[in-house]
Amino acid sequence: MVMVIESQGLTKQFGDTMAVDNITLSVPQGSLFGLLGPNGSGKTTMIKMLTGQIRPTNGQMTVLGLNVLNDPIGVRKSVGIIPEQETPPSFLTAMEYLAFVGAVRKIPDIDEKAAWWFRFLEFEDKRDVLCKDLSRGTRQKLMFAQAFLHKPVLALIDEPLINFDPIMQRKVKKYLAEYVKSGGTIFISTHILEIAEEICTGFAILHKGKLLYSGAISELSGKKQHLSEFFFSQVQDD
Amino acid sequence: MGLELFGSMMKEEWRLHSTMFGSLSFALFPVLIFGIVFMSSFLLPLFRAVLPAGDLALIITGVFLLLGVMVGGFGLLGNEVMNRRFGQMSLLAYSARSLPLSERYIFTNFVLKDIVYYLILWVFPFVLGFAVASPFIGVPPGYPLLLFASLTLTFLFGLSAIFFLSTVYSRSKPALAIIFAAVLAIAGWAYLSYGTGLADLFSPLQLLHNGTWPALIESCVLVAIPFAVSIALFTPEYTGTSKRFSNLLTPLTGKLSFFPYPPLAAKDLVDLWRSGGGVGQVIFSFLLPLGLIWFFMSVLRALVPDYAVLLVFAVTAGIISATMYTWITSFDTFCSYACLPVSVSTLITSKICTFTVLQVIPAVFMVVVTVITGGILYLIPAMALWCAFSFYSLSVSIYLTGLTPNVLVYDVKVLLAFMVLVGVPVMVIIALAFINPYFGIAALLLGIPAVGLVRKGYKRWEGKDMASF
Ligand SMILES: Nc1ncnc2c1ncn2[C@@H]1O[C@H](COP(=O)(O)OP(=O)(O)OP(=O)(O)O)[C@@H](O)[C@H]1O
C-alpha cells in the first residue's frame, strides 16, 4: 500500500501547551481518512504542520513522498487545503477569488471550472459579491471549491462541513466519497462522528495532542461497535 | 455601563498590542520617549543659540500636531484595517453591537479610548521627560504644565481635525473637496497677510506663549467643535451589502503580466482600491502629514539655504513614502495564502513590486513640490534622495518586520533598530548633500545595502511560522 501521508514522532509545542504530542501516523492512498478528536485536541495543528504552514517542534513527515520541512511549497502545489477558518480575502468577489487561486496554481480553463463549482454548490447568485459580505456557509463553499479546483491527488480539509445545511452536507459527503473512489485521498478533520462513520474508510483519534487510536472503520464493524461508542470509550478512559 | 465598556476597550487594546509585540517591549515604549525627551532637553540651551525659543516651540507644536494627524489618520483608518485583520468578531467595538447600546455610543467610546491610549503612550511621557529635566536647564517650574496643556490640545486638535475630515470624507467626497479648498484659500490669504506669524494665531501655541485663560478656552473650543460635529455626523456602517462587482482581478492580472507574480500584485491593487482606502489613505497618511512637515520646515529657511530645506524634505518624504508598505500589507493576513503554494519570500517580492507602483504618487508629489518651490535646479538630487530613502527604508522595514510592518510603531526594540539603520545613513547623506547638493545623488548607493537587507529578510521570515492572526 502506498502511503500519501507519513509522520514520525510529530510534535508541536506552543509555550507550555503540547498541541500535538509525538504522533506517528500513516494514511494510505485512496482512503478517506478521518482525524477525530474533541476541541483543542490538536487536529488543526496537525493539518497545519502537514501542509507546511507551521513547523513542528520535533519529528518528521512526508506528504506525497515530499519532505514537508524541506519543500512546503512543493507540498502545497500538489495538495488541496481547506483551512479551519473560512477566510477568503475580504475585498475580492467569490469569482475573483477562484480566478486568483487559478492564476496562482496555474489552472487552465479556470472560468469553466469555477462555473461548475458555483453550480454544484449552488451559489451562482453570489459570484460577484465581495467575500467579506458572504455568509459563513457561502464562504465555506468557496473554500471548498478553492481546495478542489485543481483536482488534487490529496486534500487536507479541516472541518469542511460544519457550516453547511443538511442538504449541502449530503451533497458534499457524496462528492468526497466519489472523489476517493476515483483515486483521490482525503484527510478530513472533524468532530461530527456521524459524518466520519458514514464516509470514512480509516480514522485516528486524537486527545490532548496524543494519538489514542488509529485504524480502519471496518475494524469497528468487526467488533460490532459504533464509532461514537468507541470514541467515547477511548476519550473517557483518560 | 459606560465606564465598563470603556475600561474593557482599554484592556482589549492593551492586550491586542502587547500580545502582538510582547508586553515588555510594548510597555517600554513610553519609557523610551521619556528617555529621549529627557536627554534632549539638556541640548536645549545649545539649540537656543541657533534657534529662537519661539521657533523651537513652533517645531514641537508642529510635531504634536503631526502626531495627532497621524494617529487620527492611521488610528481611525488603521482601526478599520485592524478589524479586517483580526476579524470583526474579535473586537469589542463589534461584539458590543449585541449589547443594548447605540452605535454612536459605542463609537464615541471607541474614539475616546484611542485618545486616552495615545495620550498615555506619547504625550504624557514627552512632557514628563521635559518636566523632569526642566529644573536643570533653568526652565520656570510652571512651564512644563503649560507645555502639557498646550501639547495635549495641539495633539487633540490634530486628531479631531482629521477625525472631522475623515467623517466628512466617508459622508460626501465633494464636501471634503470644498472644505479643503476653503481651508487652503483661508490659509493662503492668512499667509499672505501674516507671513510665518500665521502659526502664532494657532490658539494652543498662544496658550504656550502667554498662558492666558482665553487662550485655553479657545483651544478647548477648537478641539471640541470638530469632534462633536464628527460624532454627530457619524453614521454606523452596516456591513453585509450585497453590492455586486465585476471581475477586476483577471484583466488586471493580464495587464501586470510583466510582474514576477501578476495575480498577487493584482490582488494588492484591487484590495487597496475596493477598501476605499486608496484616495483616503493618500490624503490622510501621505499628503497631509507631508504638507504639515513642509510648512514647519519652511521655518528653517531663515537659518539654512532653500536647497537644504528641499533636500531634507526629500529625505523625509522618502521615509514617509516607505510607510506605503503598511498600506499593502494591512489588508490580508498570511492566512489567505496559507492554503496556496506561495512562500513568504514570494509574497514579499510581490509586495515590493506593488510598492513600486504606488511610488508613482510620491514621485509626482516630489516633482511638483520641487518645481513650485523653485528648486528645479536641484530636481535630480532631490529625486535621488527621495527615491533612495524610500526604497532603503522599505528594505529596513522588510528586514525588521517581514509582512507585519505595523509592529514598527509599537515594538521598542524594532523601532530602535529602525531608527539606527535609517538614521545613520540619513545623517551621513544629509551632511554630504549640505557640502554640495549634487553629492546627495550618492544616496542611490543605499540600493546595495537595501538589496542585502531584503535578502536577509527573506531568509529570516521564511523560517518563522506564518503569523497566526
Ligand atoms: N497559535 C497557537 N498558539 C498557542 N496555542 C495554540 C495555537 N494554536 C493552537 N494552540 C493550542 O493547541 C491546542 C490544539 O489546538 P488545535 O487548534 O489544533 O485543536 P483542534 O483539535 O483543531 O480543536 P477544534 O476542534 O476546536 O478545532 C489547543 O490547546 C490550542 O489552544
Ligand SMILES: [Mg+2]
Ligand atoms: Mg480545529
